[in-house]
Amino acid sequence: MTGIGPRLRQERHRLKLSQSAMGTLGGVETNAQGNYESGARYPKADYLLRLVDAGVDITYVMTGTRSSDVGPYTSVTPPPSHVVDEHLGKVTHQLHRNLHGLIDALYQMALLIESRVNDTADEAVKKELDTIRSEAQALAQASVRLIFVTSKLS
Incomplete structure (x- = not known):
């Protein structure tokens, strides 16, 4: 593999991380992580330093030569x-922000479905819309519970 991007991707795979998780460790969004790995953008030094703390072999990422203390398939010391x-x-925090957006969208969908159910006489459509509304409400309730449970983590 040549270039920083492919080596960064290889390190992410070695650590068994998703792009989102690696981006979070480095302090960037998932799309920035994808841009780094594809070579569309180059990472900044502060991002790379954060990855060192997470166990990424930065020498390998930058030069293509592995550090003596990190092998290509070895596990790393936990941060x-x-x-x-x-x-x-x-x-x-990112999860809560996304869940709040999801809950708001589900609420808006439920309101729109409610008005649509009242406007249609087709029983099959009413039944389908009622199913969608019920599932949206269940998903919103699960999201609220997830926010509550995860708020205890931080």
């Missing part, structure tokens, strides 16, 4: 607990 706590807080 210190303060690093994990910081990243857990960031991920939890």
Whole structure:
């Protein structure tokens, strides 16, 4: 593999991380992580330094030569607990933000479906819309529970 992007992707795979998880560890959004891996953009130094704390072999990413203490298929020493706590807080915040958006969209959908059910005489359509509304409400309730449970993590 040549270039920083493919080597960054290889390190992410070695650590068994998703693009979203690796981006969070580095302090960037998922699309930025994808751009780094594809070579569309180059990562900044602060991002790379955060990845070092997470166990990424930065020497390999930058030069293509592995550090002597990290093999291509070895596990890494877990990051210190303060690093994990910081990243857990960031991920939890991002999850809550996304869930709040989901809940709002589900609420809007339920309102629109409610008005649509009242406007149609077709029983099959009413039944389908009622099913969608019920599932949206269940998903919103599950999202609220998830926010509550994960708020205890940070």
